[in-house]
Amino acid sequence: MKKGIAISCILVITVIDLFAQQAFKGHVEGPQGHLEFVSVFLPDLQRGTITDASGYFELKDLKAGKHRVEFSLIGYQREVVDVSLPLDAPLQVKMKQLDSSLDEVVVSGTLQEVSKLDSPVPIEVYKSTFFKANPTPSLFESLQNVNGVRPQINCNVCNTGDIHINGLEGPYTMVLIDGMPIVSGLSTVYGLTGIPQSLIDRIEVVKGPASTLYGSEAVGGLINVITKKTELAPAFSMDLMASSWGEINADLGLKTTFGKKIQSLTGGNVFWYDNPIDKNGDGFTDVTLQRRVSFFEKIQVNRPGNKVFSLAGRYLYEDRWGGQMLWSPEYRGGDEIYGESIYTSRWELFGTYELPGVENVNFQFSANGHGQNSVYGDTKYLADQKIAFGQLTWRKEMGVNQFLLGAAYRYTYYDDNTPATGGVGGENEPSKVHLPGAFVQDEITLSSQSKLLLGLRYDYNSVHGSIMTPRLNYKWSSLDKTTVFRLSGGNGFRVANVFTEDHAALTGARDVVFAEELAPEKSWNGNVNLVKKLYTSKGNYYSFDASGFYTYFTNRIVPDYETNPNQIIYSNLDGSAVSKGISLNVDAAFASGFQVMAGATLMDVTLEEEGQKVRQLLTERFSGVWTISYQVPSIDLKIDYTGNVYSPMRLPLLGELDDRPEYSPWYSLQNIQVSKNFGRWEVYGGVKNLLNFTPPANSIARAFDPFDRDVVFDDGGMVVPTPENPNALTFDPTYVYAPNQGIRGFLGVRFTILD
Structure with a gap:
């Protein structure tokens, strides 16, 4: 039982x-x-x-x-x-991809939308999320964490600057918006701010000459700012940020729809800093005061057959000043209290229209106007620049060949109150330059693993004549595309306008001297690139991107700061200039939530004339950048640690008696941020410049005598040492290599409505 x-x-x-x-x-x-x-x-x-x-x-x-x-x-x-x-x-x-750039679409290398891995041209892509790890109020500052790219401040007083790629100054870098050459000439110095970052989808960076496709100025490389497509943009976005120094930045984005065929993307940016600070005690503002307003509008029209038609425009107004702490607008342009005051008014218009029909024919166009009203002490610089650009391209696939044919025209009008537009007898003669050109490109698919890209461009400059720029790119990839090898070579050219590109030429601290009529600069470039991607069984991802580069210049235009401390002497280099080096980018994403993006560049930029070789001024030999992020999914929290490090740079001294160091020290700018999501809201905050690094207080020479009243000059314009001025110095703000802004906290909030 x-x-x-x-x-x-x-x-x-x-x-x-x-x-x-x-x-x-x-x-x-x-x-x-x-x-x-x-x-x-x-x-x-x-x-x-x-x-x-x-x-x-x-x-x-x-x-x-x-x-x-x-x-x-x-x-x-x-x-x-x-x-x-x-x-x-x-x-x-x-599930989220560890490598979001694995199949990124890029356009900068070939003027066609292709997968980043399939592009014969090495292109670095930085999504908008990359820049959120270290939020900044301008594109200029955002690029400080991109390997081999350094924002260079050119003046200790007004804080204008340019962007260096692989040691080459800003005028050698072309900055585009949606593929159009918008940021050039005057805006190389003054127009790199005010692009609403809420509307940026990604930034593409090409290092090395791209003149075959983009013409003059794309000698050192290009930076292409790609705005969001209207259909993919959020319905509304807002980003507000403030710092403990009193800076306030606001970004707004709005998507609207008109009927079934028209979509609009509207953006605005306001930056306000009105708090004079002099922590180094030199009597001058440490950071330029700025009031900036920028408005952006992009319209996209849905056409039959998915033909493209987009039109965009931007307007920027900025009022900035730096100078002695007692300066106010009533002293503008006078010789009582020194100040550098810059009013910038700039408009831009650009778009793309794909012609009807079976053939793939695109017309791209842009126009911009830049008005500059500046004073540097009692020296005035008034300038007006207008640029019109049009480009017609035709793409045709024939067997293994993919052809791209194009014709372009650029018109540049420039007028100012300097000798640059001074004619015979002192009459004003504005510069008017016509630049028609044509180019052809053939992308040949040699096999499923290799491609060859051949290109040739011809331009006729109405002042300097004919210019030819060829290019060659080869790409090989493994069957699984985890290994990619690229080999590139090409020619670049640049026609310089000193007064639109070099801030130092505009300040009242030195006289500008042209030793000769400047000829166009030319360069030859070679680049080797190897990309290796690794995936582990534990779900981790690693990417290694290594490059070697070599650029050889002839007719390089070099400003001479050292022959006469009271002059800047411009001439074509009677010799050669070389920029060479190696760089490595490492990306790693771990299943644990850690992500690391780090890079290092080792380079040597030299000038050789009459058998003597010297290092280029304001160029580091080594630079490193990093972004380390950790995500805590359980509480939707993210921690970002970003930074950069630079080796010593040779600095412009004012003569043999100048007792300031000839080289800058090693320095590093580091930041930390914590961000937390609350649905549509995101709150972020942190600390910038954790190490509180700033240059020495004597970076501005004779800051106490900005009008050189107590400086004695001889008949040749050279400074005479006196008991009151034993080092034979003049007022000069060009001894600058890093920002004067020390440690500061910041706090911000983002709000997004996707649909």
Whole structure:
């Protein structure tokens, strides 16, 4: 009897247990759709399976109750989900790619939308999220964490600057918006601010000459700012940030729809800093005071056959000043209290229209006007620049050849109150330059793993005549595209206008002297690039991007600060200039939540004339950058640690008696940020310049005598040493290599409505 009861109990327990066994079903997808071969594992039960071709999985006979489920796939961030069986419905899981740039679309290298991995031209892509790790109020400052790219402040007083790529100054870098050469000439110095960052989708960086496609100025490389497509932009976005120094920055973005065919993207930026600070005690503002307003509008029209038509415009107004702490607008242009006051008014218009028909023909156009009203002490600089640009391209695929033919025209009008536009007898003669050109490019698919790109451009400059610029690019990739090798070579040219590009030529501290009529600069460039991507079984991702570069210049235009401390002497270099070096970018993403982006560049930029070789001024030999991020998914918190480090640079001294160091010290600017999401809201804050590094207080020579009243000059204009001026110095703000702004806190908030 007892034995029968025991057997019955065992049978009942078994039946109950069988009924308690549950089936666990679900679906896994990534950014592009369902994911196959995803590992689904329950560690407490030691059970697992993989997803099928449609991203579905099923596990049978699981015990009811709470279980932890781990989802992993090489190249994707590991997901951990807690479930309670039985489920009311199949589980839906979304996995994030570890390498978001794996199949990034780029346009800067070939003027065509192609996968970054398929592009024969090495292009670095930085998404808008990259710049959020160290939020800044302008594009100029944002680029400080890009390897091989350095924002260079050119004046200790007004803080204007340019962007260096691989040691080459700002005028050698072309800055584009949506592929159009908007930022050039005067805006190389004054127009790199005010682009609403809420509207930026990504920034593409090409290092090395790109004159074959983009013409003059793209000698050192190009930076292409790609704005968001209207259909992908959020319905509304807002970003407000303030710092402990009193800086306030506001970015706004708004998407609107007119009917079924027209979409509009509107953006605005306001930056306000009106708090004079002099922490180094030299009597001058440490940071330029700025009031800046920028407005951006982009319209996209849906046309039959998905033909492209977009039109965009931007307006910028900025009032900035720096100088002695007692300066106010009534002293503008006078010789009582020194100040550098700059009013900038700038408009831009650009767009793309794809012609009707079967053939792929695009017309791209842009126009901009730049008005400059500046004073540097009692020296005035008034300038007006207008540029019109049009380009017609035709793409045709014929077998293994993909041809791109183009014709372009650029008209540049420039007028100012300097000798640059002074004619015979002192009459004003504005500069008017016509630059028609034509180019051809053939991208040849040699095999499924290799491509060859050949290009040639011809331009006719109405002042300097004919200019030819060829290029050659070769790319090989492994079958799985985890290894990519690129070899590039090309020619670049640049026609310089000193007064639109070099702030030092405009200040009242030195006289400008032209030793000769300046000829166009030319360069030859070679670049070797190797990319290697690694995925581990634990779900980690590593990318290594190494490059070697060499650029050889002839006719290099070099400002001579050293022959006469009271002059800047411009002439074409009677010799050669070389920029060469190596760089390495390392990206790593770990399933644990850590992400690392780090880079280093080692370079040598030299000038050689009459057998003597010297290092270029204000150029470091080594630079390093890093962005280290850690995400805590459970509380939606992110920590970002960013920074850069620079080796010593040779600085412009004012003569043999100048006792300031000839080289800057090693220095590093480091920042930390914590951000937290609350649905549509994101709150962020942190500290910039953690090490509180600033240049020495004597960076401005003779800051106490900005009008050189107590400086004695001889008949040749040279400074005479006196007991009051034993080092034979004059007032000079060009001894600058780093920002004067020390440690500061910041706090910001973002609000986004996606639809």
